[in-house]
Amino acid sequence: MSERSNAVLQARGLSKSYASGDRRLAVLRGVDLLLHAGESVSIRGESGAGKSTLLHLLAGLDSPDEGELFWNGARIDARRCTAVRNRFLGLIFQSFHLVPELTAEDNVLLPRRIGGRVDAAARRRAVGLLARVGLDERAAHLPSQLSGGERQRVAVARALMNQPSLLLADEPTGNLDERTGESVITLLLELVAETQTALILVTHNPAHAARTSRQMTLSEGILHHG
């Protein structure tokens, strides 16, 4: 009980299957995961192993067939966690998912806007985060005016805007060249260490995975620790 209450995230026995013709295809089979503040975990696995499905369940974007999910000790129902997710979770995607009509600064501010009012303090934080990811000169630029690496750094800043307890990064270097990907991972790990934010990093890259405090592998729907 005390372990769960100290945990940023706890998943217990998460299972998920999808209909495939007449059969049901089990993607996740009883996944357990416990994560504390400042801890970083990498999850590797082959394509189709269920990494994205697991991330969607952990992010409360989808409901498991079985199992329970807790954020900061509170049980989460995927159908009713939208507002909580805004404050608890930061998401980083392989394809950046920046809103093309918004400037870098407005993209960073978007989670705060959705969560409530944008005040001067929020603007200062957004500018500060952009400076921290090395893009203070590019705050007024649109995503189309930024390189892939710069876009992902904007996405990292956006994920941290609401000071979340947990960051979920789904193959954040998948669309970047090796050098840029390396710099993004370095930045991401530095930031989560600075802010004591928990991180789940889904990656194919063993070198990137090795830089997290715990490494896990997802295979045939089962999460293997260590």
Added chain:
Amino acid sequence: MPWYVHLALKQLFPAGRRFPFFTAISVLGVALGVALLIVVTSVMGGFGYEIRRMIVETEGEVQIKARGLIGDSASLLREVARVPGVQAATPYASGVVMVMANGRPAYPAMRGLDLATVAGVVELSTYIRLGTLDDLDDDSVLVSSELARSLGVTIGDTLEVYSPLIIERLRSDEVFLPREVRVVGLVEIGHQQLDSSMVYGTLRLVQDLYGLGSAVHGINVRARPGVGEDQLARRLNASGLPVGMQAFSWMDSFEEFLWVLNLEKGMIFFLLLFIVIVAAFSVMSSLLISVVRKTREIGLLGALGASPRGVAACYCAQGLLIGVFGTGVGLALGFAALAVRNDAVMLIARLTQREDELRRFYQFSNLPAHTVPGDVLTVVILTLVISFLAGLVPAWRAARLRPVEAFRSE
């Protein structure tokens, strides 16, 4: 500003150098519908307004009529003057006559004016283009401009006036000669029908021509400023007019005509509203395409904590904003078109060499326009409601999209 309004504005008018083509087309569609509605309702309103102006300025707001003739008009005028809201009153006699000049006949209506009281009720002097009301006496007339042109007469020329009394007298073997009168003025009201068929004389002249003695056909009443014509007519009727007499506002007198005019206006408004509805379908279609194109962004919004209601509000706001901007541009276009309407119509008439036909068929020398604030408000509200509704279907589609499905579509 709520995030969904902020994002809606940014999606409609993105920063940077990109021309918001979708927004421009959508706004233009709504704007054209609004502009057309403003122009048509103003022009239709203008016809009614001009007719009212002409009636009121040439006959006063209220007429008192009897079943037959009004014998003692002087005492009736005194009674009428005591009714609150009456500014002035004047007796009149009128009827159709035949006039001849230069061997050409015409059959205008002739109106007899009481020179002592007419100026307080009828603003005829403002319509006299040539000559003056002061020259009018029992042996002279004012002739409407088009009628003078068709008869080939001008100031100083003589007209022969034949009244129906001539035929009546012939039955009793009396010879009643036509009355010779001088033309002392030309009147131009601006309405083709009135300008081609009116002769104004003194009350005494018309009474003589019709054998009325001292009787008159009715009393024209001018209301004080701020007193409505219906209100004044009700007061006059309540004041105890002699038996057989009744006061009618100009709207009572032209009730059927005004009803037809309003029906026409309403029907045209209804039909033209479909332009806005068609524009709204185009907005809906564009927004639906936007929902499909921005599937991942919509998914992202949900993942960042936006509620389905917020996502829906973003698309409703886009529909509404297109409506707001379209209405603004449409109002500007509509009023600009109204400002140049006469130049445009005359240019078309000149190019097609149809200036005379235009004047003959449309009655007025200028294309009238009168914009009623209530009509503008109706156009604005209906356009905004329709535009908002246009955003509902895309909003519903966007709100139903679950983030996890949106990301799977990658």
